[in-house]
Amino acid sequence: MNADAAVLFAPLAVRPAAFRRTPKRPMDEGRFEAFYRNTAGSLWSYVYRMTGNSATADDLLQKTFYRFLRAQPEIASDDHLRHYLFKTATNLVFDHFREAKRGRELVEPPPPEFRPDRNELRQDMTRAFAELKPRERALLWLAHVEGCSHDEIADALGLKSKSVRVLLFRARKRLGDVLTRRGLAPEAPHD
Amino acid sequence: MTDPLETRIDAWMQEFARFDERPRALPDPSMLWVRAKLMQSVVIADRAARPVTNAQIGSYLVVAAAWAALLMWKWQALVTWVRGFTPAHIVLGATGVESAASLSLTFLGLLIVLGSLTVLLAFHTILAEE
Numbered sequence: 001m002n003a004d005a006a007v008l009f010a011p012l013a014v015r016p017a018a019f020r021r022t023p024k025r026p027m028d029e030g031r032f033e034a035f036y037r038n039t040a041g042s043l044w045s046y047v048y049r050m051t052g053n054s055a056t057a058d059d060l061l062q063k064t065f066y067r068f069l070r071a072q073p074e075i076a077s078d079d080h081l082r083h084y085l086f087k088t089a090t091n092l093v094f095d096h097f098r099e100a101k102r103g104r105e106l107v108e109p110p111p112p113e114f115r116p117d118r119n120e121l122r123q124d125m126t127r128a129f130a131e132l133k134p135r136e137r138a139l140l141w142l143a144h145v146e147g148c149s150h151d152e153i154a155d156a157l158g159l160k161s162k163s164v165r166v167l168l169f170r171a172r173k174r175l176g177d178v179l180t181r182r183g184l185a186p187e188a189p190h191d
Numbered sequence: 192m193t194d195p196l197e198t199r200i201d202a203w204m205q206e207f208a209r210f211d212e213r214p215r216a217l218p219d220p221s222m223l224w225v226r227a228k229l230m231q232s233v234v235i236a237d238r239a240a241r242p243v244t245n246a247q248i249g250s251y252l253v254v255a256a257a258w259a260a261l262l263m264w265k266w267q268a269l270v271t272w273v274r275g276f277t278p279a280h281i282v283l284g285a286t287g288v289e290s291a292a293s294l295s296l297t298f299l300g301l302l303i304v305l306g307s308l309t310v311l312l313a314f315h316t317i318l319a320e321e
Contacts, residue, residue, distance in 0.1 A: 029224050036220040044213060054214050062218060069227035070234075125207050144204035172200045179203065 027072060036065070039082055043089055046141055050093045052130050060096060064089040086146065087156040090138055097134055124184055131178045136171035143168055247316070254308050261305060265298055 027035075043064065048057035067088050129137060138157055142148040148156070150164040159167065179185045262269065 029221070032224055033220040036223070040217045040220075041213075044217060045208065048212055049208075054212065058215075058218075062223065065223050066227050066230065069224065070231060122210050125203075125210075126212075129207060140200070140204060141208075144201045145208040172196050175200055175203075176196055184203075185199075 027069070032069070035078060035081060038078070039085055040065075042146065043085060046086065046146070047089055047093060049129060049141055050090075050134060050137055051096065052126075056096065060089065060092050063092055067092070083148070083152050083156070086142065086148070090142075090156045093138075094134065124182060128178050128182050128184055129175070132171065132175060135167070136174055139164070139168050139171045140175060247312075247319075250312055254305065254312060257305055258309075261298070261301055 040061065044057055044061050047060045047064075048054060051057055051060065064085060068085055071088075132140070135157065139153060142153045142156060150168075151161050153159070153168075154161040154164045157164075176185065
């Protein structure tokens, strides 16, 4: 058992004024359940898209919430709690990749699992996304699906804020190239 | 968002994220809550028991060191005394009296004390595990 469970998370990208205005609330079971219902689905999707395996996503989702509850971060708003949750999940995902790499001498994560219930387009999109490196996937998902700011992304991935803009641009370009090669290139918006 | 690539990728990502890939329901939050609290109480119990565990380990080390010191102190006398029980010594009538005499009352007293401590520690460990 991790003896550091009581260490509180100290967010770097949080504006101090938000703390002063909003009183801190302890996380009781009722609040946790409400928070869980708001976040678990999107968190699972994020972890699934990162790992490509539903069983691994289930496992990492539970570990994320256990760590979250053990740490009991004293953060005021649900937005900040959500950010902390995704940061924890990201760390667990990358730990999972490192362990997989040690065990199997792989450089890239394994290919996404085959799901016969999915149509061809979904499978193609999944395969295309899986071609990206883990950090690129994380950057794109956090930016475009979770709507995280550059500061939040930097904090979640352990990067400098200034680097996020450049890395995100490269990730988008890389995804664009993958999609073009696979014939899935998104169309330009009609004006 | 003015960059065309960013706009296109954003649209693609939004469509991609809409696919629900979950093959089964999410775990029940109350189950996660109970398990997390259970883990927390185990951590707290482990921390509370740590001084006792450390004291136990320390006791074993002290007793082991005392046995080692006692045996080293009277090693020659013990070896000679043990050899006195070999058939050759018994037949030849070789005496171990001198060696036995060097195993003084102090030594015997320490032997009894250390033996008792060792038995007590063993009982403590067995009872603690039960």
